[in-house]
Amino acid sequence: xxxxxxxxxxxxxLQADRLGPWGIYLQQVDRVTxxxxxxxxxxxxxxxxxxxxxxxxxxxxxDGSIAHxxxxxxxxxxxxxxxxxxxxxxxxxxxxxxMALSAWMSIKNAAVNVPYGGAKGGIRVDPxxxxxxxxxxxxxxxxxxxxxxxxPSKDIPAPDVNTDGQIMAWMMDTYSMNVGATATGVVTGKPxxxxxxxxRVEATGRGVFTVGVQAAKxxxxxxxxxxxAVQGFGNVGGTAGKLFAEAGAPVVAVQxxxxxxxxxxxxxxxxxxxxxxxxxxxxxxxxxxxxxxxxFWGVDCEILIPAALEGQITQHNAGRIRARLVIEGANxxxxxEADDILHDRGVLVLPDVIxxxxxxxxxxxxxxxxxxxxxxxxxxxxARLVRIMQEAFAGVWQVAQENxxxxxxxxxxxxxxxxxxxxxxxxxxx
Ligand SMILES: NC(=O)c1ccc[n+]([C@@H]2O[C@H](COP(=O)([O-])OP(=O)(O)OC[C@H]3O[C@@H](n4cnc5c(N)ncnc54)[C@H](O)[C@@H]3O)[C@@H](O)[C@H]2O)c1
Numbered sequence: 083x084x085x086x087x088x089x090x091x092x093x094x095x096l097q098a099d100r101l102g103p104w105g106i107y108l109q110q111v112d113r114v115t116x117x118x119x120x121x122x123x124x125x126x127x128x129x130x131x132x133x134x135x136x137x138x139x140x141x142x143x144x145d146g147s148i149a150h151x152x153x154x155x156x157x158x159x160x161x162x163x164x165x166x167x168x169x170x171x172x173x174x175x176x177x178x179x180x181m182a183l184s185a186w187m188s189i190k191n192a193a194v195n196v197p198y199g200g201a202k203g204g205i206r207v208d209p210x211x212x213x214x215x216x217x218x219x220x221x222x223x224x225x226x227x228x229x230x231x232x233x234p235s236k237d238i239p240a241p242d243v244n245t246d247g248q249i250m251a252w253m254m255d256t257y258s259m260n261v262g263a264t265a266t267g268v269v270t271g272k273p274x275x276x277x278x279x280x281x282r283v284e285a286t287g288r289g290v291f292t293v294g295v296q297a298a299k300x301x302x303x304x305x306x307x308x309x310x311a312v313q314g315f316g317n318v319g320g321t322a323g324k325l326f327a328e329a330g331a332p333v334v335a336v337q338x339x340x341x342x343x344x345x346x347x348x349x350x351x352x353x354x355x356x357x358x359x360x361x362x363x364x365x366x367x368x369x370x371x372x373x374x375x376x377x378f379w380g381v382d383c384e385i386l387i388p389a390a391l392e393g394q395i396t397q398h399n400a401g402r403i404r405a406r407l408v409i410e411g412a413n414x415x416x417x418x419e420a421d422d423i424l425h426d427r428g429v430l431v432l433p434d435v436i437x438x439x440x441x442x443x444x445x446x447x448x449x450x451x452x453x454x455x456x457x458x459x460x461x462x463x464x465a466r467l468v469r470i471m472q473e474a475f476a477g478v479w480q481v482a483q484e485n486x487x488x489x490x491x492x493x494x495x496x497x498x499x500x501x502x503x504x505x506x507x508x509x510x511x512x
Contacts, residue, residue, distance in 0.1 A: 084126070093130065096178060103182035103392060109418050114494035117485060121502040128188070128498060131181050132199075133157040137227035139205060141219040151220060155203040155228040157237055158184035161504040164235055165201030166191055166442060168242025168271075169224075169249070175204035179392075183242075186413055186435055187442070192497035194439045194474040196446040199501075201237045203228065209244050221249050225256040232257065234267035234453075240445050241271040243391075251276050267452040270445035279448035280460040282441075285467060286411065287321020287389075289440015292471045293432055294322075294385060294409045295329070300479065301430060303406055309348075309383040311335040311405070314390030315364055318411040318438065320355055322387055327351040335373060335381040338390065340365035342373040344381060379403055388415035395420045403429060410434035425488055433490035435497065436478055443470050 084091060092098055101108070111128050118125060139151040154177055157165040167187035170180070180202045188200025205224055209217055231237055241250060250272045257268045266277030274280060281288075298305055308331040312319045315338050323333045332348025340363025343349070350369050357367045365372075373381070379395070380402040388394050389411030395403070400420035408424065409432045410416065416424070416431060424431055444467055451457050482492035 091129075095134075100178075102176055102178035103414055104178040104185075106414060106418060107182045107185045110490065110494055111498070113491050114498050117487070117491070117495045118498060118502065121499060121506065124502040124505050125498075127159065127161075127502065127505055128185070131156050131158045131184060132160055133231065134177065134181065135228060135231055136177065137224065139220060139224045139227060141216060141223055143216055144213050151205050151207045151224075153203070153205040153224045153227060154180045155231060155237070155239075156180045156184040156201060157231065158200040158202075159188040159501055160199035160237075161501055161508060162192060162199055163197040164199060165232075165237030166196075166198035166240070166445065167200055167202040168240045169203040169205075169245050169253075170242040171205050171207050171209045171244040171249075173206060173208040175206050180204045183413060188501060189435045189494060189497040190439045190442060192500040193436050193478065193493050194443055194470055195500070196443060196470075198238075198442070198446070201239075202242070203239055204242075217249075218252055221252045222256045225253045226260060229257055229260050232268060233261075234265055234449070238267065238445075238449060239269045240442070247271060247273040247278065250278075267449050270448040272448070277448070277452045279444055279451055279463060280458070281463040281467065282444045282448055283317065284321045285444035286318045286438050286441035287323075287325060288464065288467060289443065289471050290318065290322040290387065290389070290409050290411045290437055291325035291329075292440070292468050293437050293475045294326070294387075294407065296472060296475050297407060297409075297430060297432055297479075298385070301406065303384060306330040307332075308385055309334045310385045310387065311337075311378065311381045311383040312387045312389060312411075313337045313378065313394060313415075314388070314412060315354070315358055316389070318441075319387060319389030320358065322389060322409070322411055324351050324355065326385070331385065334383055335378060336364050337373070337375060337378040338364050342375045342378045343367055343370035344373045345370045346382075385409065388412050391415070393417055395424075397423060400424050401427070403427075405429060408432065410437045413438065421488065421490065431489060432475075433488075433493055435490070436475055436493045439474070440467055440471055443467055 134156045137153045139153045184202035191198040250269045272278035335344040379399040386405035392414035395416040397419040400423035
């Protein structure tokens with residue numbers, strides 16, 4: 083209960099009937115609150131981002147006109163360390179979405195116990211409609227605008243949807259020029275030649291695979307022969323699909339923005355990855371049959387990996403899912419209603435906040451390597467990644483068993499306790 087002096091539970095810049103992804107996050111916090119014991123006193127901390135910066139990003143377009151784009155950087159919580167989280171370039175990005183994604187970063191970083199808070203950024207732009215020069219100018223101006231709150235010990239951006247190593251290189255250069263010294267540690271996901279880390283590109287998919295194998299063992303599902311369906315065949319879905327196929331789990335269906343395909347005997351994943359690289363999507367792949375997109379969710383499989391966008395598994399398709407295990411490679415792919423349906427049907431959901439934490443874990447390694455200017459081998463990185471993911475997942479599994487709750491609520495219990503413990507120990511300033 084709020085103090086009567088606090089007249090509103092929602093910030094004035096959000097509308098109660100249009101909360102978007104932030105509304106989903108608030109429901110998740112409400113679900114975990116009964117398990118927080120004395121720390122529940124601090125729970126409002128999690129329901130309000132520490133800092134939300136909205137910036138105007140004006141650039142000169144190639145045709146000589148001036149265009150203005152809306153940009154954001156939200157630092158949800160920094161109790162456990164500097165903010166950390168990606169930057170998304172997408173025409174539909176909203177403040178509510180960036181707030182939710184920043185909050186999920188707080189939870190994720192605490193769940194795998196890397197010393198970061200949570201943050202996220204974005205620009206409302208369709209980058210496919212920009213020339214390379216326009217994209218660079220947009221990235222540089224955005225970085226300058228948010229430069230007042232980011233930095234290697236303040237908040238460290240990284241790639242997300244539609245941003246990549248080149249964009250991180252421009253961000254690092256812009257920030258470095260502004261402070262007058264090369265500051266590689268201001269962003270992660272950089273090219274390896276600029277202080278990036280080996281293994282970063284594959285890290286999220288490798289983490290998805292690692293916890294997937296661990297969970298399969300716990301529910302008695304042999305990986306050898308387990309059929310896998312993947313939505314989204316980009317960085318996360320493509321890598322996870324490749325690793326499952328290499329482990330003897332055939333990828334039988336894939337859906338992306340271009341369409342859906344299937345092959346009950348298993349797709350040739352390396353050939354499909356090459357096809358996606360050359361044509362931009364899975365559509366038209368020779369070694370498969372076309373599948374109507376709405377049929378994708380009902381495909382016969384044991385493991386389903388949503389690795390595209392938010393809000394994909396809903397009350398409308400959750401009842402058709404046949405998998406025993408859903409591994410969330412994407413952020414926020416399952417709505418709370420769908421979560422309940424899957425839980426009631428005995429489908430085990432490995433939630434995003436632990437399942438896709440491999441990316442930020444290797445981002446943490448990149449940041450550590452940048453500080454020491456000493457770089458590790460890919461084998462060392464992968465071994466440390468697997469160890470962190472396995473230990474974090476085992477801890478969450480135990481909490482889920484002890485409290486008889488879903489793995490999502492268990493991950494929130496572990497993470498919120500860590501965040502609020504740090505908050506309590508630090509106390510309120512001034
Ligand atoms: N890259 C990372 O390290 C990382 C880390 C954590 C979480 N994530 C999350 O994983 C998800 C995917 O990220 P990514 O880096 O693989 O992006 P990506 O751009 O490499 O791939 C995105 C994939 O989603 C597909 N897609 C887009 N719109 C779709 C639609 N309407 N229906 C079906 N498929 C569609 C695209 O075709 C593509 O295959 C996002 O939710 C992202 O936030 C990524």
